[in-house]
Amino acid sequence: MLPSDVKQIKINLPVIRQYVDYLVNEQNVKNVFVNGTTGEGLSLSIQERKQLAEEWVCQGKDKLDHVIIHVGALNLPECQELARHAAAIGAGGIAVIAPFFFKPTNKDELVAFLQKVALEAPEVPFYYYHIPPLTGVKIRVEELLDGIKAQIPTFQGVKFSDTDLLDLAQCINKNETGEFEFLYGVDEQLLGALAIGANGAVGSTYNYLGRQTNLMLQAFAKPDFALAQQYQFLTGEFLSFVIKLGFGVAQTKAVMTFVSGIPMGPPRLPLVGASSEFIAKAKAKLDSIVWPNGN
Numbered sequence: 001m002l003p004s005d006v007k008q009i010k011i012n013l014p015v016i017r018q019y020v021d022y023l024v025n026e027q028n029v030k031n032v033f034v035n036g037t038t039g040e041g042l043s044l045s046i047q048e049r050k051q052l053a054e055e056w057v058c059q060g061k062d063k064l065d066h067v068i069i070h071v072g073a074l075n076l077p078e079c080q081e082l083a084r085h086a087a088a089i090g091a092g093g094i095a096v097i098a099p100f101f102f103k104p105t106n107k108d109e110l111v112a113f114l115q116k117v118a119l120e121a122p123e124v125p126f127y128y129y130h131i132p133p134l135t136g137v138k139i140r141v142e143e144l145l146d147g148i149k150a151q152i153p154t155f156q157g158v159k160f161s162d163t164d165l166l167d168l169a170q171c172i173n174k175n176e177t178g179e180f181e182f183l184y185g186v187d188e189q190l191l192g193a194l195a196i197g198a199n200g201a202v203g204s205t206y207n208y209l210g211r212q213t214n215l216m217l218q219a220f221a222k223p224d225f226a227l228a229q230q231y232q233f234l235t236g237e238f239l240s241f242v243i244k245l246g247f248g249v250a251q252t253k254a255v256m257t258f259v260s261g262i263p264m265g266p267p268r269l270p271l272v273g274a275s276s277e278f279i280a281k282a283k284a285k286l287d288s289i290v291w292p293n294g295n
């Protein structure tokens with residue numbers, strides 16, 4: 001089958017209620033990040049993004065602690081429209097990636113863009129979504145933090161999806177008063193980021209390894225580093241295995257589907273769905289993992 005034969009994929013709103021219950025009850029996950037990388041936010045129309053944001057906020061009411069809506073786009077008017085919409089529906093936070101067609105080349109250009117978005121939602125906590133492997137915008141976050149609160153009064157923190165733990169460490173070292181949150185987004189090395197002071201995590205794998213990752217966080221807090229390491233080694237073993245097979249958002253959806261039993265659907269072009277061979281191998285690998293204490 002050619003990729004062009006794939007049917008136009010529509011969003012499936014009714015499944016979100018089931019998804020919320022699954023995250024809370026089965027994965028012990030009570031915070032969600034909507035329309036980001038895993039949700040293919042950048043492949044959705046503005047109308048679709050608004051519908052999804054509304055459904056998550058509505059279904060998450062009384063069940064979820066925080067619903068953060070990603071409102072980044074390639075152009076300011078759309079980011080601003082999505083920010084106003086997120087504020088109007090009562091989102092717990094908004095996040096924005098760096099625009100990545102015409103890219104900001106320095107910290108001042110990036111902050112100017114982010115500021116124009118944040119100002120549209122003046123009561124809503126604002127997060128910068130740092131994901132250089134996808135945006136190609138490598139401006140160091142540590143630099144961005146200087147004077148940020150004066151420019152973006154709602155600045156609350158960073159979703160930090162990069163392997164540069166020196167940059168993360170410098171951010172945390174600057175955050176003496178603890179006013180900002182650093183949510184780490186490279187799931188296979190979360191434990192390293194926690195050791196340097198990350199406050200939490202946002203990542204694709206918590207959709208299906210949330211329970212185990214929460215046990216890792218608990219072990220780290222105790223502290224029982226040996227137990228925390230066991231969890232990280234095992235999640236890392238799974239990710240290393242699937243990364244070798246070719247792992248991205250399409251494959252993540254397939255894994256989420258077989259673990260949760262909830263139909264996450266295929267991705268939208270230019271992504272194409274995972275092969276049945278990938279699914280069989282990934283499932284066998286995940287089933288073979290023996291978690292500490294049977295958990």
Ligand SMILES: CC(=O)N[C@H](C=O)[C@@H](O)[C@H](O)[C@H](O)CO
Pocket residue numbers: 037038131133134161185186187188202203204205239
């Ligand atoms: C590039 C990407 O998708 N990053 C995700 C979050 O930002 C991560 O959650 C990864 O999917 C995960 O760490 C697996 O590599």
Ligand SMILES: CC(=O)C(=O)O
Pocket residue numbers: 033035036037038039185202203204205
């Ligand atoms: C993985 C993640 O954090 C996102 O979907 O943006």
